[in-house]
Amino acid sequence: MAKETGRKLIAQNKKARHDYHIEDTFEAGLVLTGTEVKSLRQGRASLVDGFGEIENGEAWLLQVHIPQYSQGTWTNHEARRRRKMLLNRHEIDKIEQRVQSKGLTIIPRCLYFKDGRAKVEIALARGKKSYDKRHAIAERQATREAERELGRRLKGLK
Secondary structure, three states: OOOOOOEEEEEEOOOHHHHEEEEEEEEEEEOOOHHHHHHHHOOOOEOOOOEEEEEOOEEEEEOOEOOOOOOOOOOOOOOOOOEEEEOOHHHHHHHHHHHHHHOOEEEEEEEEEEOOEEEEEEEEEEEOOHHHHHHHHHHHHHHHHHHHHHHHHHHOOO
């Protein structure tokens, strides 16, 4: 069997950019069981409620939903169990220090296979207030309208 190469996206958290100010990102490996890997290979996972935490010098991923493998037996996994993230010691220390001092949150942005290994991209983020979200939407609409008007003028319509 040929070895996998490249990056295959499984799931992504699209609301992360809407709900948080992303400050820094890290790539972490995941400790998974066999049925979790098989379920991920079917492309089934949800990062919507997921978050990370540092506990006793170890990084953990919580509330990420990987559904049970449909052809699994009694060896099937629990859908929302704690999963250990694999990071270097200095990365864990850096993340822990920034979470404690600046009040940041660890959120998963996307889950993917990289060269056959399951990886998660986590971000250090600060939650947005509702007025920040409205401001971002209004800014996006204004730039869209400006680009649309510029396109019309270039075509000679107005």
